[in-house]
Amino acid sequence: MIRYPYLPDGATIGITAPSSGVQTELYDMLKQSINRMEARGFQTITGETVWTQDKAKSAPAHVRARELNRMMQDAKVDLLFPPWGGELLIEILEYTDFERFQPKWILGYSDTSVLLLALTLKTGIATAHAMNLFDLRGEKSDATTGMWRSVLATKPGSSITQYSSFKYQKEWKHDNPTPWVFHLTNPTEWKTISNNQEQLKGRLLGGCIDVIRHLIGTPYGNVQYFQEEMIDNDPIIWYLENCELSTTDLRRTLIQMKLAGWFANCSGLMFGRSEANRAVENYSVEDVYCDLSKDLGIPVIYDIDCGHVPPQMTFINGAYAEVDVKDGKGVVVQYFKS
Incomplete structure (x- = not known):
């Protein structure tokens, strides 16, 4: 529990x-x-x-x-x-x-x-x-x-509801501090690979993919045990954000996570905005997300408020969540149920 x-x-x-x-x-x-x-x-x-x-x-x-x-x-x-x-x-x-x-x-x-x-x-x-x-x-x-x-x-x-931001920070301006720290200038748009409304339900797990990937195969990354013993086989919603991985390294890492069983009984994936998402030989991050959605047969949502391109929602690892994305806006309800 x-x-x-x-x-x-x-x-x-x-x-x-x-x-x-x-x-x-x-x-x-x-x-x-x-x-x-x-x-x-x-x-x-x-x-x-x-x-x-x-x-x-x-x-x-x-x-x-x-x-x-x-x-x-x-x-x-x-x-x-x-x-x-x-x-x-x-x-x-x-x-x-x-x-x-x-x-x-x-x-x-x-x-x-x-x-x-x-x-x-x-x-x-x-x-x-x-x-x-x-x-x-x-x-x-x-x-x-x-x-x-x-x-x-x-x-x-109890439960708590959060809404996607109105704007996000495109670049840091350390020489021009603000009362809010961040410089939120660009309109936020949560996107889906299907280009349609998507709704996800499941337990939240995630983090910075650059580093959490190194838990695979260790005593600290036993997702199967967590799913069977802690959440009674509820599906998992993965939220992931990429700090520095190239597009092809991101793809390799996602395949490794799949082969390690991390995506078994997964109801959907969400990806944060990232400055690292640059195409490699015409292979874009949208291609990565599309391939992953096809591989797993589940929805993929991206450019969410998570990670190194602020602002960020507060995601609770282990909480049961309902995520609704429509017309570029996202709503996340987290239920603190055992």
């Missing part, structure tokens, strides 16, 4: 860096992010790993895992919120004491999605895929980003 954490008013946020920490020159941004959380009524506990970064990681794997384990076992901490993702979170999994984790939210995306997916698959504790802590350093949040707090405060047995 799925266990859903709950985010109370005045919650305590544990800030730790299971992947990358923060370089010295960006300390002011980190402090700003922490101050924003406290101004919104949260308490914060900041770990030591957040303040260090060397050799593509915040600290050696066992040090990162020890801090994560401590915060996940600390009854005072309600939410773990890394500053951002990184490259090498997978190094900590073998040192992570999943069996002793208390049900509490972990929130993030990119490399953090390795931890999110592994935790939900192994323990049935729901995890939250959305923005990073740094993305909330602004005075305000757009409507899509700002839903994270309401989603995490949804009580088990």
